[in-house]
Amino acid sequence: MAISSRITAATICLAVLVIVRGIAPLQAFREDREKDLLPRIQREHDPVKKAKYEIRLARLKLIQGAAACEKDDHDSCSKSLSGYLGLMKNSWKDLKSSGRNAVKQPSGFKELDIALREDEYTLDDLKRRMPIEDVGGIDPVIREVKKIHDADFAALFPGGAPPPRKGRAAPRAARHFVTGRIR
Numbered sequence: 001m002a003i004s005s006r007i008t009a010a011t012i013c014l015a016v017l018v019i020v021r022g023i024a025p026l027q028a029f030r031e032d033r034e035k036d037l038l039p040r041i042q043r044e045h046d047p048v049k050k051a052k053y054e055i056r057l058a059r060l061k062l063i064q065g066a067a068a069c070e071k072d073d074h075d076s077c078s079k080s081l082s083g084y085l086g087l088m089k090n091s092w093k094d095l096k097s098s099g100r101n102a103v104k105q106p107s108g109f110k111e112l113d114i115a116l117r118e119d120e121y122t123l124d125d126l127k128r129r130m131p132i133e134d135v136g137g138i139d140p141v142i143r144e145v146k147k148i149h150d151a152d153f154a155a156l157f158p159g160g161a162p163p164p165r166k167g168r169a170a171p172r173a174a175r176h177f178v179t180g181r182i183r
Helices: 002-026 034-043 047-070 074-097 109-129 132-137 139-156 175-179
Strands: none
Touching (some): 034 047, 074 109, 132 139
């Protein structure tokens, strides 16, 4: 009798854990919305967090702009793309003014780099899908995005090419490798 009540209790506990575990994934993250991100940007005093929020809002603006461009709504397209570009410039300006060293504290700089790379691909795809007469409005945005990306990349990797190695020279090849035969 005691064993069967223990098995029943263990089964009930296991069932409750499985049910609770199954419900947890149903609570997904909310998608970003402009009306949620704008107050956060206004309230935020930490320049890195502010830059991250601006990057997220800029992504929304880019998506809105791309949708408007595909629908041939030129006014909304140019407005959204200029809003996107302004937010990305503000994000870069906030990160520069934070006084952080991008090499030692890459938080924010790294997110901006990733976002700009992804956005360059999005803008290039959008440019390919648009009629030739409408492409002129996207080219300046692409150029500015590349400038910001290059500046951010230079902040993350300031040295460029690694310096030449000092010390021992490269080992010499063994004689049988040079001549091709063993004596």
